[in-house]
Amino acid sequence: MGDRFKDKVVVVTGGSRGLGRAMSLGFAAEGARVVVSSRKQASCDEVVASIESAGGEALAFAAHTGRMEDLDALIEAVYARFGRVDILLNNAGTNIALGALSDIEPAAFDKMVDVNLKGPWYLASRLAPRMGEHGGGCVINVISVAALSTPAYSGMYAATKAGLKALTEVMAQEWAPLNIRVNALAPGSYHSDLTDGAIDVIPGYGEGMVNAALIPRIADTEEILNPVFYLASESYTTGITLVADGGLMAKR
Ligand SMILES: NC(=O)c1ccc[n+]([C@@H]2O[C@H](COP(=O)([O-])OP(=O)(O)OC[C@H]3O[C@@H](n4cnc5c(N)ncnc54)[C@H](OP(=O)(O)O)[C@@H]3O)[C@@H](O)[C@H]2O)c1
Structure with a gap:
């Protein structure tokens, strides 16, 4: 085990699968005490068991970000167990509203906003004053390159992620006096249930992602973890957005 984040308390939303799982295991391997949260308690328990069997400390707590x-x-659970939060990784996100704007139902719009925008705002803004009382910390909001160069048929996803980018910049300004740094991470495509699910159902999606990048492949979650470590350490x-997209933006 490393000690880059020794004894830091890290909260990871969507921490049970994909990038969130890689971050939960990765921060724990660097000495952090990790709170793994997603909707399903059993999935969080499984990640916590992996962390504990490697000698780490973690808490599993089910919470719907919306x-x-x-x-x-x-x-409340995090403060009862650890008494502080140093790093918030606002990672949980959804993309249930793929498709043309004219086909999207208001209920799907609401859910996209609740999970991708309202929840990350609420969690960070309720934690920030308490983080400030313990000397500050950092917040990383996981957005997407879709927030920076918005593709057709992914409008709700792009809009909610662009909204979270805007909130990141406001959070950075409002919480600098609390010694809290706030940044966004904008990944391109990496393998996860979200991406691989889209590859399975949308013809040409995977090929399109590969061809869109200068580095012509879909990344692994481990390759997105290093930029997160950078922002956290x-x-x-x-107030920035760090892009890790295999050169997708540059190629456009
Ligand atoms: N994959 C990519 O290529 C890519 C690219 C750019 C940005 N992103 C962003 O990166 C983040 C992580 O994506 P991913 O692809 O790694 O995810 P993923 O593999 O699909 O996993 C999603 C995680 O979030 C949890 N989750 C889903 N809905 C939730 C909700 N309403 N409340 C709480 N937890 C919820 C899931 O667990 P439960 O099912 O137990 O809730 C799971 O732990 C997202 O914000 C996504 O938009 C992904």
């Missing part, structure tokens, strides 16, 4: 009462309960970066 339900503010779940996020209140998450905050350095001390003079706030």
Whole structure:
């Protein structure tokens, strides 16, 4: 085990699969105490068991990011167990509203906003004053290159992620006096249930992703973890969006 984040308390939403799982295991392997949260308790328990069997410390707590009462309960559970939060990884996200704008139902729009935008805002904004009381920390909001160069048929996803980018910049300004740095991470495509599910159902999606990047492949979650470590560990970066996209934006 490393000690890059020794004893830091890290909260990971969507921490049971994909990038969130890689971050949960990765921060724990660097000495952090990790709170693994997603909708399904059993999935969080499984990640916590892996961390504990490697000698780490972690808490599993189920919370739906689109339900503010779940996020209140998450905050209380984290403070009851660890008494502080140093790093918030606002990672949970959904893309249930793929398709043409004219075909999207208001209920799907609401759910996209609740999970991708309202939840990350609520969790960070309720934690920030308490993080400030313990000397500060950092927040990383996981957005997407879709927020920066918005593709057709992914409008709700792009809009919610662009909204979270805007909130990242406001959070950075409002919480700098609390010694909290706030940045966004904008990945391109990496293998996860989200991506691989889209590859399975949308003809040409995977090929399109590969061809769109200068590095012509879909990344592994481990390759997205290093930029997260960078944002979590350095001390003079706030209010930015760090892009890790295999050159997708540059190729456009
Ligand atoms: N995959 C990519 O290529 C890619 C690219 C750019 C950005 N992103 C962004 O990266 C983040 C992680 O994506 P991923 O592809 O790694 O995810 P993933 O493999 O699909 O896993 C999603 C994780 O979030 C949890 N989750 C889903 N809905 C939730 C909700 N409403 N409340 C709480 N937890 C929820 C899931 O667990 P439960 O099912 O137990 O809730 C799971 O742990 C997302 O914000 C996504 O938009 C992904």
